[in-house]
Structure formats: structure tokens, C-alpha cells
Amino acid sequence: MIAGAQxxxxxxxxxxxxxxxxxxxxxxxxxxxxxxxxxxxxxxxxSRIVPGFVDLQVNxxxxxxxxxxxxxxxxxTICEAHRAFGTTSLLVTLITDTPENTERGIKAGIEAxxxxxxxxxxxxxxxxxxxxxxxxxxAAELIRPMxxxxxxxxxxxxxxxxxxxxxxxxxxxxxxxxxxxxxxxAVVSLGHSDAGIETIRLFVEAGASMVTHLFNAMSPLRHRxxxxxxxxxxxxxxxxxxxxxxxxxxxxAIRIALKAKQGPGRVFLVTDAMSSIGWHGQSFRxxxxxxxxxxxxxxxxxxxxxxxxxxxxxxxxxxxxEIGLQVDExxxxxxxxxxxxxxxEGAGLLLPDAQANFLxxxxxxxxxxxxxxxxxxDHQGGAG
Numbered sequence: 001m002i003a004g005a006q007x008x009x010x011x012x013x014x015x016x017x018x019x020x021x022x023x024x025x026x027x028x029x030x031x032x033x034x035x036x037x038x039x040x041x042x043x044x045x046x047s048r049i050v051p052g053f054v055d056l057q058v059n060x061x062x063x064x065x066x067x068x069x070x071x072x073x074x075x076x077t078i079c080e081a082h083r084a085f086g087t088t089s090l091l092v093t094l095i096t097d098t099p100e101n102t103e104r105g106i107k108a109g110i111e112a113x114x115x116x117x118x119x120x121x122x123x124x125x126x127x128x129x130x131x132x133x134x135x136x137x138x139a140a141e142l143i144r145p146m147x148x149x150x151x152x153x154x155x156x157x158x159x160x161x162x163x164x165x166x167x168x169x170x171x172x173x174x175x176x177x178x179x180x181x182x183x184x185x186a187v188v189s190l191g192h193s194d195a196g197i198e199t200i201r202l203f204v205e206a207g208a209s210m211v212t213h214l215f216n217a218m219s220p221l222r223h224r225x226x227x228x229x230x231x232x233x234x235x236x237x238x239x240x241x242x243x244x245x246x247x248x249x250x251x252x253a254i255r256i257a258l259k260a261k262q263g264p265g266r267v268f269l270v271t272d273a274m275s276s277i278g279w280h281g282q283s284f285r286x287x288x289x290x291x292x293x294x295x296x297x298x299x300x301x302x303x304x305x306x307x308x309x310x311x312x313x314x315x316x317x318x319x320x321x322e323i324g325l326q327v328d329e330x331x332x333x334x335x336x337x338x339x340x341x342x343x344x345e346g347a348g349l350l351l352p353d354a355q356a357n358f359l360x361x362x363x364x365x366x367x368x369x370x371x372x373x374x375x376x377x378d379h380q381g382g383a384g
Contacts, residue, residue, distance in 0.1 A: 002021070003042050003043075005043045005044075005045075005048055005049045005360065006047075007019055007350065008048060008328060009051075009351060010050075010348050010350060011336075016031070017031060018030050019350070019358075021374045024356055024373040025353055025354065026354045029350070043368070043369070046363050047360050047361060047362055047368060048361045049359070049360055050331050050350075050359050051335040051348050051350055051357065052087065052089060053088060053089075053313070053334045053335055054087070054121075055089075055091070055269075055270060056165060056341070056342055057124055057212070057241060057270035057271065057272045058092055058093055058124075058271060058272075058273050059095055059272065059273060059274050060273065060275035060276075060307075061077065061273055062080060062277070062279055063275050063279035063281060063284075065274060065284060065285075066078060066092050066093065067095055067097055068275075068285065068286075070101060070104040070105045072108055075109065076112070078090075078092055079092075080278075081277050081278035082271075082277060082311065083119055084278055085277070085278075086312055086313045086316075086334075086359050086370065087119065087271075088119055088357035088359070088370060088371070089344060090119055091122050091342070092109065092120065092123055093125075094124070094126065094127075095137075095307075096128040096139060097142060106161070109157075109161055110157075113161060118372050121163055121347070122162045122163030122342075124165040124167070125164070125165070125166045126192075126212065128144055129143075129145065129146045129169065129173050130167070130191070131169040131171040131193045131194050131195070134169070134192045134217045134218055136192060136217040136305070137306040138192065139287040144172065146173045146177055151177055154166060154181060154186065155181065158181065158185045158186040159185065164185070165188075166181065167190070167191040168191075169191065169194075169195065170190070170195040171195060178207055178208055182206070182207030182208075182209075183207075187341075187343060188208040188209065189208065189210035189212045190204075190208050190210070190212065190228060191217060191218060192212070192217045194218070194219045194227075196219065196225055197227065197231055200235075204231070209237060209238060210241065210265075211228060211238055213241050213242065213243050213272055214229070214240040214241060214257060214267065215229060215242075215249045216305075233261050235265070236263060236265055237264065239265040239268060239337070240267050241268060241269070241270040241338075242254065242269055242270065244269055244310075244319055246296075246322065248272075251322045251323055255323060258323070265341070266333075266337040266341065267333065268333050268334075269316070269334045269337075269338070271308055273309070274308065276293050277309070277311050286306060289301075291306045296309050316331060316333075319333060335348040336349060355373060356371055356373060356374040357371065357372050358370075358371050
């Protein structure tokens with residue numbers, strides 16, 4: 001039992017209640033006063049208990065880039081690095097790579113799930129079936145159309161992983177392939193694409209339900225050709241990831257997107273974080289190319305943005321200070337909305353029978369403790 005804090009269950013705030021955790025799951029939010037003999041924790045007055053953050057696009061952390069360390073150990077390091085900043089469920093992300101490395105990454109993800117790596121919720125394969133015209137930092141020589149062999153690998157991965165998210169471009173796949181993936185349980189996100197609105201419509205009808213890092217590496221919104229940006233904002237069924245670091249998307253564009261987007265799909269936060277989170281190095285390599293870290297930006301030598309140097313707690317604060325969101329909506333964008341978009345049952349909410357993944361935040365949103373599956377971890381000094 002946990003008492004002494006305001007509790008945000010993902011939908012609304014509760015005061016003066018006790019949170020019960022039973023066998024790794026939320027038991028109840030009750031008015032009853034805790035018995036000191038059975039109480040698990042009493043948290044400081046003025047603190048807040050909120051759902052743990054959910055990040056659907058995490059390329060690395062703790063000095064590890066998944067592309068460079070396709071192992072269970074690599075996945076553990078990434079998850080631990082992001083837990084320090086409040087992320088309790090994440091999809092480890094593989095950036096476009098060779099067929100051999102893609103298969104190795106999938107095998108590592110399956111084994112990580114089997115071993116119960118804390119915080120690991122599945123894989124996000126961002127590529128290689130993208131558009132070269134909108135490749136961003138992805139290696140052009142590794143981008144290719146989806147073959148029957150590729151499809152078979154992904155269909156099996158969708159069955160074997162707890163969750164599989166794939167970013168695809170209409171230029172490199174067919175609506176039939178998308179439908180097969182969705183039917184197998186994969187979540188299909190459209191991204192790194194220069195496709196027009198009518199082409200995109202076909203893929204949404206086939207089951208694509210998300211858009212990867214809204215505004216970045218996609219056909220822009222024009223008055224006669226809305227492109228993928230227009231589809232993301234105009235098609236209600238699409239949810240959209242957003243990198244809120246002040247470098248990838250201007251705050252004015254973020255405000256416009258939030259006003260324009262009509263549900264049920266939502267705009268949610270992703271970090272697109274690289275190995276730099278929880279690590280002090282100044283450069284690393286991706287597909288043989290050097291990525292440089294300077295002033296909160298990660299770039300290739302030519303200045304192309306190469307992922308983000310940001311954690312989810314900082315994204316939440318950015319949405320509050322720069323965009324003007326209230327704390328509860330900023331928290332939803334980092335927990336409930338991505339969980340709903342990816343179909344991660346029991347994440348993003350503190351309701352009975354949901355997995356006990358939550359944070360204890362101080363008055364300044366500093367992280368005092370994190371809990372994953374009921375396992376408590378104190379954060380020395382409060383991350384953030």
C-alpha cells in the first residue's frame with residue numbers, strides 16, 4: 001500500500017487515497033487509511049504518483065545504440081538508462097539495417113521478452129522499407145522494398161514478440177502486405193515517406209494506424225496535396241508520434257498540430273533517443289557514419305538530424321513550459337496516448353488489474369522513485 005501523495009490515474013487526479021499493489025498489478029485506489037503493518041511505502045507529502053512513461057521509439061541509451069549491440073544485454077542497458085528518466089515501458093528501436101542484423105535484433109527482442117527484461121515492451125523496426133527521398137539519417141544503400149522473405153520474418157516476429165511496431169513507407173510496401181502484418185498483430189506506422197494523400201488513404205484503409213515522428217522525414221502539408229502531414233492530422237484514426245525537443249519541430253507547429261488533430265487518434269510523445277541518454281560521450285557511430293552531439297542536437301557530418309538527445313521527462317517539461325499544456329495532458333502524451341496507440345494493455349493507466357508501472361514525482365516533476373511490475377526503485381537525488 002502506498003499513501004501520502006496525489007495520484008493521477010491517467011484520467012483524473014485523486015487526493016487522500018491509498019494505492020494498493022498486488023502481485024505486480026494495481027489492486028485498488030481506496031479511501032481507507034493504510035495499516036502500518038501492511039503499508040508498502042509512504043511517499044513525501046506534496047509528491048505525485050503518475051503512470052510510468054511509455055516510449056515507442058527508443059534507439060539507444062546508456063552508451064548503447066541497439067543497431068550496434070543486438071543483444072539482450074544491450075536491451076537491458078537501454079531500458080535501465082531510460083528508467084532513470086521515468087520510462088517504464090519502451091519499444092527498443094532498430095534503425096534501417098541489413099537483413100542479417102534485422103533478424104538478429106528480432107531474436108534479441110524475443111529473448112529479452114522471455115527473460116522478462118524490466119521495461120522492455122517490444123520492438124520498433126524503423127525501416128528498411130522506407131522512401132529514399134525521405135530517408136533522413138537512414139542509410140540509403142540499406143533501404144529496399146519488402147520481399148516475401150521480409151514479410152515472412154515480420155509476420156513471425158509479430159507472433160513471437162510482446163509487441164511489434166514497424167515503420168513503413170508506401171513507396172516500399174503494398175497495402176496487402178500492410179493488411180497481413182496488421183492481421184498478425186503488428187502495429188503499422190507510416191513514415192519516411194513522400195507519398196501523396198490518396199496513396200496514404202489506401203494504406204490507412206489497409207490497417208496502418210500510426211505516423212512516425214510527425215513533420216519529420218515526410219511529405220509536407222500543402223493546400224492541394226496534404227501529404228503525410230495532412231493525413232496524420234486529418235485522418236482521425238491515425239495516431240502520431242512527436243519529438244518535443246525544440247530541434248525537430250518548432251513549437252508553433254506543435255501547437256497547430258494539437259489544435260488540428262481530432263480523435264480518436266492522438267498526438268503522443270516519443271524521444272527517438274539515441275545512445276547519448278544517460279551517457280556523457282560526444283559521438284558514436286551509426287551504419288559506419290559518425291554522429292556528433294552538440295548543444296542538445298545529434299547530427300551527421302552534413303548537419304542532418306540523427307535521432308534525438310532527449311529523455312521523456314524533458315519532453316513532458318517542454319510540453320508544459322514551451323507549449324503551455326497542463327501537467328495532466330502532458331503526462332497523458334507521455335503515457336496513456338502512446339500506450340493506446342500501440343495497444344499496450346495495462347500501460348498508461350493506474351486502474352485495477354493494470355500493471356503496476358508508475359512514478360513518484362516531486363513538486364518540480366523530479367523523479368523520486370519508479371515502479372515496474374510492482375518492483376520499487378528509489379532514484380537518488382531525483383532524476384531531472
